[in-house]
Amino acid sequence: MLLITKATGKNLVAFGGKVTHEPMDENSELPIMRHSTAHVLAAAVLELFPGTKVDIGPATETGFYYDFDGARPLTFRDLPAIEEKMAEIVAKNIPFERREVDRREAREIFDRLGQGYKLERLADIPDGETISIYVTGNFIDLCRGPHVTSTGQIGGFKLLNIAGAYYRGSESNKQLQRIYGTAFRTQGEVEEYLKSLEEAKRRDHRKLGKELKLFTIDEEVGSGLVLWLPRGTTIRTELQRFITEELVKQGYEMVMTPHVARLGLFRTSGHFPYYKESQFEPMLDRENLPLQMTIGEAKAALEQGKVDGFLLKPMSCPAHICIFKSSPKSYRDLPCRLAEFASVYRWEQSGELNGMTRVRGFTQDDAHIFCTEDQLEAEILGCISLVEKIFSTLGMTEYRVRIGLHDPAADKYIGTPEVWEKSENALRLAVKRLGVPCREEIGEAAFYGPKIDFVVRDVIGRDWQLGTVQVDYNLPERFDLTYIGKDNLPHRPVMIHRAPFGSMERFTGILIEHFAGDFPLWLAPEQVRVLPVSDPLIPYAEEVRHALREKKIRVAVDAHSDKLGAKIRRAETEKVPYVLIIGEKEAENRTVSIRSRLCTPEKEIITVGECVQILANEISQRTLRMAKTG
Numbered sequence: 125m126l127l128i129t130k131a132t133g134k135n136l137v138a139f140g141g142k143v144t145h146e147p148m149d150e151n152s153e154l155p156i157m158r159h160s161t162a163h164v165l166a167a168a169v170l171e172l173f174p175g176t177k178v179d180i181g182p183a184t185e186t187g188f189y190y191d192f193d194g195a196r197p198l199t200f201r202d203l204p205a206i207e208e209k210m211a212e213i214v215a216k217n218i219p220f221e222r223r224e225v226d227r228r229e230a231r232e233i234f235d236r237l238g239q240g241y242k243l244e245r246l247a248d249i250p251d252g253e254t255i256s257i258y259v260t261g262n263f264i265d266l267c268r269g270p271h272v273t274s275t276g277q278i279g280g281f282k283l284l285n286i287a288g289a290y291y292r293g294s295e296s297n298k299q300l301q302r303i304y305g306t307a308f309r310t311q312g313e314v315e316e317y318l319k320s321l322e323e324a325k326r327r328d329h330r331k332l333g334k335e336l337k338l339f340t341i342d343e344e345v346g347s348g349l350v351l352w353l354p355r356g357t358t359i360r361t362e363l364q365r366f367i368t369e370e371l372v373k374q375g376y377e378m379v380m381t382p383h384v385a386r387l388g389l390f391r392t393s394g395h396f397p398y399y400k401e402s403q404f405e406p407m408l409d410r411e412n413l414p415l416q417m418t419i420g421e422a423k424a425a426l427e428q429g430k431v432d433g434f435l436l437k438p439m440s441c442p443a444h445i446c447i448f449k450s451s452p453k454s455y456r457d458l459p460c461r462l463a464e465f466a467s468v469y470r471w472e473q474s475g476e477l478n479g480m481t482r483v484r485g486f487t488q489d490d491a492h493i494f495c496t497e498d499q500l501e502a503e504i505l506g507c508i509s510l511v512e513k514i515f516s517t518l519g520m521t522e523y524r525v526r527i528g529l530h531d532p533a534a535d536k537y538i539g540t541p542e543v544w545e546k547s548e549n550a551l552r553l554a555v556k557r558l559g560v561p562c563r564e565e566i567g568e569a570a571f572y573g574p575k576i577d578f579v580v581r582d583v584i585g586r587d588w589q590l591g592t593v594q595v596d597y598n599l600p601e602r603f604d605l606t607y608i609g610k611d612n613l614p615h616r617p618v619m620i621h622r623a624p625f626g627s628m629e630r631f632t633g634i635l636i637e638h639f640a641g642d643f644p645l646w647l648a649p650e651q652v653r654v655l656p657v658s659d660p661l662i663p664y665a666e667e668v669r670h671a672l673r674e675k676k677i678r679v680a681v682d683a684h685s686d687k688l689g690a691k692i693r694r695a696e697t698e699k700v701p702y703v704l705i706i707g708e709k710e711a712e713n714r715t716v717s718i719r720s721r722l723c724t725p726e727k728e729i730i731t732v733g734e735c736v737q738i739l740a741n742e743i744s745q746r747t748l749r750m751a752k753t754g
Contacts, residue, residue: 217276348484480633528568
């Protein structure tokens with residue numbers, strides 16, 4: 125049993141044979157053990173490489189790291205020796221001794237040790253706050269703790285890699301070396317985690333996206349801007365068709381808005397300047413600049429709001445508000461549900477870009493509902509039911525809800541405390557009715573309103589934030605939205621922002637990894653491949669293809685002169701769900717031999733008509749089948 129007093133962070137635990145993320149409370153022991161393991165790492169490095177300077181070493185969601193500045197660069201080859209030294213320190217069961225010291229004594233200690241980074245961190249501690257150090261054998265660290273009682277209480281651990289990390293995260297500072305590791309209660313859990321890392325590599329959407337020809341990112345087009353290849357576009361189109369069908373059932377109307385809009389629109393909404401740092405630079409309205417104003421002066425005036433310009437659309441809500449305002453509304457017109465597959469643009473730092481999951485241009489399955497307060501709860505529940513439908517159809521059945529609340533002490537929010545209380549309570553009530561695990565997080569609201577985020581666990585136990593529903597009393601106020609009520613007086617509508625997929629790019633990237641590229645039949649870019657055993661059978665194979673295409677089934681014929689085994693392996697590698705083998709008997713009897721990666725057919729030899737019916741039914745029902753093999 126670990127002796128602990130306090131901990132924060134997230135946990136990664138064994139879950140049904142897989143390693144999975146789960147939220148942790150402040151009394152959880154694993155982050156404390158991981159933080160303690162980071163101290164052991166630093167102690168080992170200092171023992172092996174005297175003179176190395178150390179900075180910080182916190183616990184992370186899946187382990188720990190420590191930053192070093194050594195006389196010589198550490199390499200991956202150094203990790204086994206460091207691990208061995210760490211194991212020695214753990215085996216000695218050395219106590220973690222906490223000492224509270226005054227500022228002068230702490231300065232003397234780290235000055236004597238030649239640890240300049242610790243002296244700078246010491247200067248960050250406000251006057252009057254307790255200063256504590258932890259002593260582990262010969263290693264002394266500036267740390268508020270807590271830690272395990274002794275090194276013998278540290279469980280399994282493994283050093284993973286070395287990367288560069290700028291001091292204090294600023295590119296203007298020196299680059300240090302960061303050693304990453306993982307730690308769990310037992311070595312068995314460590315091995316499970318390492319297996320999950322290997323599985324994640326196998327499923328990496330960047331790797332599979334290239335192999336399966338789904339998408340590409342070309343520097344000539346721009347970093348973070350996805351080019352959807354034909355096969356990837358097919359997946360996206362099917363996802364959009366799926367959600368559009370559900371939107372029609374719920375009474376949404378589809379709209380389209382431009383990729384750019386006047387900067388003044390986003391000043392009114394508050395997106396500019398609230399999200400200024402994550403937006404592309406505004407563009408000048410060159411036709412309406414004041415006379416004699418230079419371009420440089422105009423750019424400065426644009427920033428100051430003295431002249432107007434244009435902005436690549438970071439959000440579609442202001443444009444949807446303008447659509448709502450384009451005609452008078454009465455209570456009989458509400459709720460008004462507007463939906464769009466809207467392309468938006470955000471300026472992400474280059475170091476944060478990651479395939480399809482972190483990009484600069486993306487398409488949101490965006491919608492905004494304008495309703496009365498009496499309709500609010502029902503509309504929120506309607507949004508939630510849509511998210512549930514999507515998750516169940518795609519096999520993402522394990523999820524939790526996170527309610528993002530505003531922080532009253534922060535100045536980044538608009539609106540009154542009364543409005544925030546009302547909107548946050550509306551979300552709490554809706555989530556309570558949903559009956560799923562939920563936690564509240566202060567400071568995670570959008571600047572205009574609280575939100576529900578859906579955190580989904582994929583098949584290998586990783587958590588992804590998908591789908592969001594936000595309640596907004598503030599933007600209707602800022603844009604002076606009204607409708608005429610039953611009393612013939614103007615009233616203010618409430619606005620709901622919702623995006624079940626979030627981003628088509630990110631969602632597709634996550635689905636690639638969730639299915640490991642083995643999409644269910646309805647989503648697969650190529651659903652069926654016909655394999656004639658020899659060239660004389662190609663005409664009949666083409667007849668089969670035509671019959672399937674008549675039912676809008678995506679099918680191709682492999683007319684290469686390869687042997688059948690090679691054709692089957694190629695279809696397997698390209699993850700085609702069904703193959704239809706055409707031999708002489710099949711051609712003579714007007715049948716096909718059907719094989720599937722996704723299921724075992726009831727009959728292997730069937731007529732073309734039976735084949736068409738089986739596949740068409742599976743596609744129309746969006747049946748979820750997981751591949752039998754990787």
